[in-house]
Amino acid sequence: MRIIVPITPEIESYIDEVGYREHPVLAACRAEAQTRGAMAVMQIAPEQGAFLQLLIEITGARHVLEIGAFTGYSTLAMALSLPEGGQITTCDIDEAVINVARQFWAKAGVTHRIDVRLADAAKTLGDLSDHGESFDLILIDADKPRYPTYLEYAIKLVKVGGLIVVDDTLIHGRVVTGSLDGDPDYVRPAVEAMRLVNKRLHNDERLTIAMVPAHDGWTLARRRF
Numbered sequence: 746m747r748i749i750v751p752i753t754p755e756i757e758s759y760i761d762e763v764g765y766r767e768h769p770v771l772a773a774c775r776a777e778a779q780t781r782g783a784m785a786v787m788q789i790a791p792e793q794g795a796f797l798q799l800l801i802e803i804t805g806a807r808h809v810l811e812i813g814a815f816t817g818y819s820t821l822a823m824a825l826s827l828p829e830g831g832q833i834t835t836c837d838i839d840e841a842v843i844n845v846a847r848q849f850w851a852k853a854g855v856t857h858r859i860d861v862r863l864a865d866a867a868k869t870l871g872d873l874s875d876h877g878e879s880f881d882l883i884l885i886d887a888d889k890p891r892y893p894t895y896l897e898y899a900i901k902l903v904k905v906g907g908l909i910v911v912d913d914t915l916i917h918g919r920v921v922t923g924s925l926d927g928d929p930d931y932v933r934p935a936v937e938a939m940r941l942v943n944k945r946l947h948n949d950e951r952l953t954i955a956m957v958p959a960h961d962g963w964t965l966a967r968r969r970f
């Protein structure tokens with residue numbers, strides 16, 4: 746048995762009150778996403794941003810890779826925590842959202858820390874791998890059906906001792922129930938992909954893993970050798 750606290754609106758407000766400190770430009774980026782209706786859920790929650798910042802501080806990560814930038818919230822959260830000289834490479838395919846993201850990054854004064862690769866992420870990851878790049882921390886948060894491909898690249902691209910963070914590993918619990926009647930068509934391939942990813946992470950002895958049952962499920966994986 747596990748203790749899982751159901752997140753009521755009151756608890757959500759309490760988390761907002763005392764659960765993290767948010768840079769004003771991050772708050773503005775979050776407010777902008779709220780104007781996008783259902784798309785707003787694409788953005789990680791503010792306490793997840795704080796968690797990523799903490800991971801960067803704890804690990805001393807300097808070289809970060811992000812797969813899925815959207816309007817730049819997670820990118821900005823991580824960029825703000827990087828030490829001097831640190832760099833994030835972020836992948837997205839949607840120029841419109843990246844143009845919005847760039848405005849927030851500029852406002853926060855971190856544009857110089859962010860290298861945007863505007864292309865299909867699998868192509869970018871192939872290029873990075875061909876160039877022998879490696880990263881201290883990799884966040885996977887893009888199109889779910891491609892996660893198995895992204896994870897294979899991430900395992901290759903992460904440094905020994907580095908961390909991979911995989912978002913949405915529970916997909917609203919559908920990894921267990923399968924897609925339900927009424928789910929949109931994209932759920933089924935996403936669930937299949939995530940089941941593969943979770944097994945792959947679990948079976949790879951090189952990785953120390955922990956699935957965190959918060960939000961939509963986060964799995965952290967540290968490459969040991």
Ligand SMILES: C[S@@+](CC[C@H](N)C(=O)[O-])C[C@H]1O[C@@H](n2cnc3c(N)ncnc32)[C@H](O)[C@@H]1O
Nearest residue numbers: 788789813814815819837838839865866887888
């Ligand atoms: C869940 S959102 C990322 C949210 C972001 N991490 C945040 O916290 O704000 C997923 C992003 O992946 C991008 N994406 C979808 N398919 C992609 C692909 N094949 N290659 C690169 N990016 C892709 C979408 O354009 C979208 O912006």
